[in-house]
Amino acid sequence: MAYLKLDHVDKIFTRGTATTEVLKDINLTIEKGEYVSIIGHSGCGKSTMLNIVAGLTTATTGGVLLEEREVNSPGPDRAVVFQNHSLLPWLTVYENVRLGVDKVFAKTKTKAERDAWTLHNLNLVQMAHAKDKRPNEISGGMKQRVGIARALAMEPKVLLLDEPFGALDALTRAHLQDSVMALHQKLGNTILMITHDVDEAVLLSDRIVMMTNGPSAHIGEVLEVALPRPRKRLELATNATYVKCRQRVLEFLYERHRFVEAA
């Protein structure tokens, strides 16, 4: 039984009389605890797809089912980690996480429990030490950690990552990828991640969904990454399965669906 299901999702943007079909007939099922990445060139509608799952955009036709129930408005059961962290700059790190916790657990947890839960989640991403700092006082990588903590703290059924490491430098990115892998291992979240980094996709995912170029982008190919977990970045570099998966994705992106508009 599918945990999360995108069922014949089409998305057409209309501006005045001009219409653009961004997504066409997207069908995807994700099992509980699975880590699925969506990869594709920019403009292929990856973000639109994630926004539809998040409920921030509605599908023109088709729909999203989470545990057999249709979802069409945003909610904490599909928490998003945004690309640019989107922390509220007037709140401290703690308050940013607490905002979601207070809403989600307003009835089920006492004040003290919500406080403990907030700190617990900051601890998970190793950010408890900076809990009283404001977002502009911490580095980009740290902000993204807090963004992850905020999403995790809502105990989402599906964690949506919208190019979470895109704005980070390579070293910080690698570090954060390892953290996310460890969290996934520990908590067993269902994760849907958007990326345009081939290595990232292969390293983190159970399955990689490759999107064709827009307009009318659709799922071109789905690749199973049959690598055992926990995965070690260094050991994988020479692993035959890893190299093969990487090759497959590269071929898809750069041979069969080359980005024609790229300069």
Added chain:
Amino acid sequence: MSMPALTNDRAPKAVPTASTSASVVTMTPKQPPKAERYVKMVREVAVRVVPPLIVLALFLLVWELLCRRAGSALPPPSRVFSETRELIFHPFFDHGGIDKGLFWHLEASLRRVAIGYAIAAVVGVGVGTLIGQSVWAMRGLDPIFQVLRTIPPLAWLPLSLAAFRDGQPSAIFVIFITSVWPIIINTAVGIRNIPQDYRNVAAVVQLNPLEFFAKIMIPAAAPYIFTGLRIGIGLSWLAIVAAEMLIGGVGIGFFIWDAWNSSHISEIILALFYVGIIGFVLDRLIAFVGKIVTRGTATN
């Protein structure tokens, strides 16, 4: 990590020769002696205070020279001082009616401004939020506001006198109507400029409209709101003096008008001095409050 690091063999290798014998320098944080720090502080203050003092002194000197000869229309600073000595040193006397010390006049004016401005702040932020949030409210209200805001404050006074049949509420209304426009317009711009990201966050967390207003809108728009509030306080202080000249009673505006009618030019000059200082302080006060409230927001 998407690209293997290229090792450039032709690049000159770092030669580790001198590094082995480099002596370790212990870094002790420099703590200048107290006296030195005080000197530094005094210097910093002096840099800010001395130039305006020099200009002020020069200005007074020129004024004195221009106005000291017999028959000049305006009194020189020395005569202003000697004639207003009583008012300067006894600001709290109260002989009944409008024969009061300057403190009471200023207090009356400030009270009117405080009431009118407070109403303007609440209404301005409220209406501004509405316009910023709703396209239809903006389309309907914005053109009307753009016309209304150009009406000079005093032009409202006769109308408000007709409506309220009393000086006090009329003056407060004039303050309100003067200062509300910049607050509305700036708030609306601030609300409209709230990044989509923050709205997305609020949507995912499922804040209700009231929480969204208090937790996202107001803090996110705070820098804009305070710009409006700061312009508003300046305008209301501008308007109160003129309004009070017309409505009479206790207040710095009428004090000036009264002094003119009794040809006490020195008193006018003293009152202008106070008006200027208080306007300055009000402006800085709002700026200060804004700085505290928006710390964090403004830098993003």
